[in-house]
Amino acid sequence: MKKIIAFAGSNSSTSINMQLVKYAGSLVAYNEVEYLDLRDFDAPIYSADIEKEGIPQPIKNLVAKLAGADAYIIGTPEHNGSLTAFLKNTIDWASRVEAKFLGGKPVLLLSTSNGKRGAAGSLEDLNNKMKYFAGDVAATFSLGSFTDSFDTAQGVVTNEEEKGRLKEATLQLENKL
Numbered sequence: 001m002k003k004i005i006a007f008a009g010s011n012s013s014t015s016i017n018m019q020l021v022k023y024a025g026s027l028v029a030y031n032e033v034e035y036l037d038l039r040d041f042d043a044p045i046y047s048a049d050i051e052k053e054g055i056p057q058p059i060k061n062l063v064a065k066l067a068g069a070d071a072y073i074i075g076t077p078e079h080n081g082s083l084t085a086f087l088k089n090t091i092d093w094a095s096r097v098e099a100k101f102l103g104g105k106p107v108l109l110l111s112t113s114n115g116k117r118g119a120a121g122s123l124e125d126l127n128n129k130m131k132y133f134a135g136d137v138a139a140t141f142s143l144g145s146f147t148d149s150f151d152t153a154q155g156v157v158t159n160e161e162e163k164g165r166l167k168e169a170t171l172q173l174e175n176k177l
């Protein structure tokens, strides 16, 4: 059994992207999933001055943690059409520890929002950046109209067609392991 690390690029305690990540993790059939709360690896906004004093320990811990996994599920919220500053900052710091910090391993990219496009702009943004960090994108999935498509009490996607698409995406990730 291989290990998949799953997290969302949100610093919200009620992140809808983390809810989607957890549901996707529940669809993983043959491998172990460990969830990370990225808030546990918080760091100040990247600064060359801070870097001169040393890369923040939480970021070193995150990169070490990621190195111990065989694959990743990453949920990416959208702020003004692209990645959140929080996720971008975490990525920028991580890339200073190890440029290719995803190590060529398979990644499933997810996004959701209450908009019809389900944060597809952020998903596309992150997808395009994966080459810099050696993430091997196995599949992508975005869920539009979160409130109408997801039961937050049960933690499940309610739309059957979307559920099927997400199951297929998790299978594509597992097929790479």
Ligand SMILES: Cc1cc2nc3c(=O)[nH]c(=O)nc-3n(C[C@H](O)[C@H](O)[C@H](O)COP(=O)(O)O)c2cc1C
Pocket (backbone or CB within 6 Å): 008, 010, 011, 012, 014, 015, 016, 017, 018, 077, 078, 079, 080, 081, 082, 112, 113, 114, 115, 118, 119
């Ligand atoms: C500054 C800001 C900008 C946003 N821009 C977008 C956007 O471009 N597209 C979108 O679908 N939602 C946008 N939203 C709404 C987010 O999708 C929503 O806050 C969502 O809950 C964020 O995901 P999270 O709960 O996983 O953190 C924005 C929210 C904020 C605060």
